[in-house]
Amino acid sequence: MTVAPAPRGSLRAGWPAAGRLRAWATPRTLVVGGCVVIIGYLAVVPLFYLLHDTFTGPGGFTTDAFARAYGGNTQAGEMMRNSLEFAVGSAALALVVGTGLAYLQVRTDAPFKGLFFAASLVPLIIPAILYTAAWIFLADPDIGLLNNSLFKPIFGHGLIDVFSIPGMIWVQGLHLAPIAFLLMVAAFRAMDPSLEESGLMSGASRVQVLRRITVPLLRPALISAALLMFVQSLESFEVPGLLGLQNGTYVFTSRIYFVLRTYPIDFGAAGAYALGLLAIAAAGVLLSAWLSRNRRAFQTVGGKAFRPRPVDLGRARPWVGGLTIIYFIGTVVLPLLVLVYASLLKFYTAPSVQAVKTMSFDNYRQVFHTPIAMTALKNSVLLGVSAATIVMLLTTIASWIVVRTNAPGRRLLDLLAFTPLVVPGLVLGLALSFVYLRTPLPIYGTLLILLISYVTRYLPYGMRYAGSAMGQLSAELEESALVCGASWGTTFRRILVPLASSGILAGWIYVLVVSFRELSSTILLYSPGREVLSVLIWEQYENGQFTVLAAVGVLMVAILVTLVLVAYRFGARIGVNTDD
């Protein structure tokens, strides 16, 4: 690092000393305090609802819910093992793929960089149910197009079976890889390559540099990505529901699904399961805080200017190019082609001359003639953009508190902002409707309640994106600004946000895209006339019209890729560096 370590808490020492009250009433305190209150409120409401139902019974305090959830013939242990295997595998695959792609994108002269952009976004945009269905049509042992058209003619039998734990990990891992990609792109951009160059100059091999310098520097971002993807895999049900059930692989979330779908809902058991997930997630958050304890070691953005110089891949370049194309075909082209193909049919059938003859744009026409289509699109864009902006605003400030100050309870704030990740969507929906049905404010029955739900649900993601970006900034930058007389607000706006902008923009894009997909709380909270796209998707799904659903998926990809392109262009204009 370029500057000698400043004592921790040095920012506090810089506060004006004209009386405690005046010190407390600064804009900084108000903004930071406001942010903590909002995050605390958003996280505590569903958590309280959940805890209350978990620990209260007819006779007062009870822990019976845990016996119902984990005891008897529930196979909770076995399901947890299945879940862990699936989640660890998916997170690991996504981490390797996402990080590898991010490295190639930011730090090398790899060819076809434009494809990385699509490869990082398209799987994220396609709803999980469609992405999984597309893989069934590609890799089913009997009807899978890859098995039938590629492997059977060559090997005499199908090679891949999507209905297996490796199959589930493959689909989930590819679907999650964009989370890692977005996070790691931001982290690589904020990393001074001179450290690696120094290593190389000192005689270390490329592998040594990777192991001893690059990976350790990226540790906070790597841990954040792994944690997010791990917990998300633990609580997702689309892939286990479509692929796991068929081969008898039950996972933890099948228990949550089971207790939530009957009446009366066993909220206690649902809460006990959520708390199980929370314990794992909390351990992860604390572990990540502990692993990142020596903060200055990861601060790669200091006072010294750096200009990332791409690594010359040399002879490996064509190989990397080839692998990129294979990856792009595997994760984007094939699933998207299946969807485009399905979207032109009346019902899904394997490709044949007969099938081609029946192709038409009827499904697209039907989507455009759906009465709620335009309302849903408009509301989804509005909600997605608002939720992404609010989440990133709140979490940028919150992660500054966590990373940069010694404020008491900052770990708690970090943990609180992580809890929404484990609260089942339906429980969040019920908690919010319970609260806002009893509030005179015009929130229930409006888009605002959906906004609150989305902001709550995506706080953990924003926190990881903003936190890992913030962790890479050296305190010396804001100290310099403060010394030069800039106010905290100006420093935050002019120094911190622009420097962390890669991470913030990545988080913003992530929240925008996943807001379009959120259904589990939306379905309870939306109101007639205020539908959103995920409701439209769910309706087509319920109608049983997979081919119309495929058309919606294709349109979503088109719309969101356009939106994100605009965001990147806009980002480039305000100084966010891109590598294209």
Next chain:
Amino acid sequence: MKRTRSIATGALALLALSGCGGSVTTANPGGGPADNTAGGVYSTLNGLPGGEQRAEALKRAKAEGGTLSLYTSLTADVADAVTKAFTEQTGVPVTVFRGNSETVLQRVLQEGSAHRPGADVVETNFLEMQTLGDQGALGDFGGVSRAGLPLPAKFARWTATRFNLMLPAWNTKLIPAGEEPRSWEDLAEPRFKGKLTLEVSDSDWYENLTSYWLGHGRTQAEVDALWKAIVGNAKVAKGHTVMMGLLGAGQTPMDAMNYSYITERAKQQGAPVSYRSADGIAHVPAFPRPNGVGMLSAAKHPAAAWLFYDWMLTDGQKVLVQQHLTPASKVTGDTSLDGITLLGYDVAGLTKDIQTWDKRYDALLRGVPQQK
């Protein structure tokens, strides 16, 4: 054409307990100050002579604002067709909240507990309607339109508008003609090994079939053995519409149970699926699950709710037929029951103890011992 309708004994028992499901008509035909609460409006309309009810309801619906809020789990295409036809005929526009039946139930109950009812009328599945009725959320309907319906359609606080027929469905390319199941027991045969798909939440079907077998001379041990063999033949999937998509695509040869309207609609799209044999007969008898309509006892637009309820039992039935659903009443041109033998739907058994059946079915699919 073989067509029999045996009436659910359970339904009879329940109806007997609940006063035959008739409405309590506390009308005040003598005039006096008008009672504009939902209960008051329902009573007044219920008390009118049959020929005057619809016109009065329409008049009042216009007076109370001329709008209606419907919460339903009908699929979007059916809900759109229903509300469009209703508005065309009555001039009353409808706002629709659509969700799955559990969501509809949760939302109505949540809003009710906060005294902020959003729905005037609810149209959803059997168990959720029963729960809403039991919770006192529904008002009494005494329209003449209900009188002509068959008894299994009438419940204490709600009325069935349609039946979901539970039947096996198969891919006609993968199950050759003549090899389809001819009884529920056939599903347990070794020839269907690896060919069946079961839905993860079909506990009401499990309960009905178990009760049917036990009621037809089989011992518990025999029934258990049948189920074990069926599960041994099957894989599990989530969602009936997903199952139908995979069935049509040939990913699986047969659904042990799917709703006949889902199969019929896939068939209409051209998918190679069927629930009737080549002779036009469904040789496996069907369990008809009643789904229906109820008016909220705290509706903001009670007359419109009453009007919709009444319309669903009359003109709305024809719209359901156009959408390939099985209506609760006899409708000219309805072919959904052709060649189908109907069994009773065990209303009493399911109303009493659905949670136990949920747990038993879940344990059966996972292959674990039943919990005592």
